[in-house]
Amino acid sequence: MVSVSVSPPGAGASPLAGSSMLPRRRKKYRLTTLDAVIVAAMGVTALYLWYSTSRELYYEWDWSVIPQYLVFQEETGDWRTNILFHGIFATLRLTVWATLIALAAGIMGAFFRTSQSLFLRLIGTSFVGLIRNVPPLIFIFVVYFFLSSQITPLLGITDWAAGLEGDSKLFVEFLFGPTVLIENFLAGLLVLGFFEAAYFTEIIRAGLQSVEKGQWEAARSIGLSRHKVMRYVIMPQAIQRTIPPLAGELISLVKNSSMVSLISVQDLTYSGSQVANSTRKVFEIWIFIAVVYFVICFLLSLGSRWLEAHMGRGIRR
Numbered sequence: 001m002v003s004v005s006v007s008p009p010g011a012g013a014s015p016l017a018g019s020s021m022l023p024r025r026r027k028k029y030r031l032t033t034l035d036a037v038i039v040a041a042m043g044v045t046a047l048y049l050w051y052s053t054s055r056e057l058y059y060e061w062d063w064s065v066i067p068q069y070l071v072f073q074e075e076t077g078d079w080r081t082n083i084l085f086h087g088i089f090a091t092l093r094l095t096v097w098a099t100l101i102a103l104a105a106g107i108m109g110a111f112f113r114t115s116q117s118l119f120l121r122l123i124g125t126s127f128v129g130l131i132r133n134v135p136p137l138i139f140i141f142v143v144y145f146f147l148s149s150q151i152t153p154l155l156g157i158t159d160w161a162a163g164l165e166g167d168s169k170l171f172v173e174f175l176f177g178p179t180v181l182i183e184n185f186l187a188g189l190l191v192l193g194f195f196e197a198a199y200f201t202e203i204i205r206a207g208l209q210s211v212e213k214g215q216w217e218a219a220r221s222i223g224l225s226r227h228k229v230m231r232y233v234i235m236p237q238a239i240q241r242t243i244p245p246l247a248g249e250l251i252s253l254v255k256n257s258s259m260v261s262l263i264s265v266q267d268l269t270y271s272g273s274q275v276a277n278s279t280r281k282v283f284e285i286w287i288f289i290a291v292v293y294f295v296i297c298f299l300l301s302l303g304s305r306w307l308e309a310h311m312g313r314g315i316r317r
Contacts, residue, residue: 065281066288087271088292090177094189094257094267095296099250101193106200113205124201131198136259139195144187144263152183181264188260196253203245207238240311247304251297258293268292 069084112124131139152158161179164172169179177185211234219229261270268289276285 062281063284065279066284069275083271087268090266091257091268095254097189098192098253102196102200105197106204109201110204110208114208128198128201131195136195140191140259143191147187148183158183184263184265188263188265192257196249199249203242207242210241211237243304243308251300254297
């Protein structure tokens with residue numbers, strides 16, 4: 001990464017320009033009395049809720065239903081994955097594809113929003129304004145019914161997927177889920193991808209515009225083209241600054257992916273509702289689903305912190 005700063009002759013380095021070179025001290029976290037009181041209060045509240053549920057609702061807990069809906073053993077002795085496992089994998093699949101779409105569209109939208117062309121700025125502004133001011137549920141149904149009735153038949157995607165056999169079918173199902181529901185998956189994918197792309201656009205735009213104007217002027221003064229200034233000077237700094245908000249939006253994407261269960265995309269929420277309705281073990285299933293979502297989002301949060309710290313060390317070097 002190239003970071004350019006210019007100071008007048010005889011003047012010292014700018015405090016802002018040199019602040020990134022200073023080593024950061026790690027904060028030491030200590031358990032205070034208030035922390036202990038809060039943890040104890042949370043524990044007492046959890047025990048009280050558990051006791052009230054067991055005594056007043058007369059609910060018989062049975063957690064053994066969850067493992068058998070994750071994996072099960074066939075009569076032949078082979079172990080097979082079951083509906084909850086497929087739902088977890090479908091949620092991860094949907095998150096990965098939607099993130100790629102949102103990131104690509106977000107970068108393009110940010111360039112449009114910061115472009116010198118009025119036409120491109122109008123396109124970027126219209127895209128962000130339309131997506132951010134339409135409820136996601138309405139967006140899901142509009143895209144699903146339009147896609148399934150107009151676009152999918154025109155492109156022949158459903159017929160193409162239905163004609164797949166053997167390894168080709170397995171490969172497509174690994175990437176996009178069951179071929180019989182591929183139009184549902186594509187509709188949910190486009191909704192999530194472009195819905196989050198509007199927020200990615202604003203985050204990346206803010207990151208680009210947060211880089212000091214002097215960086216542009218200094219880089220252009222040494223003969224770098226606009227493309228090279230953006231690639232080697234502006235983008236590396238903007239990426240480092242946008243990692244925390246992008247990670248937060250990625251976590252929101254994981255949680256928002258549960259909405260596509262309304263159009264029969266067999267993600268974790270859809271699979272969990274099917275198991276809860278068939279087994280009547282509502283509390284166990286939905287608590288398990290909540291824990292799975294928490295684990296995924298928590299791991300993403302830890303990953304973003306590591307990436308932010310790693311990039312910060314690279315910049316200080």
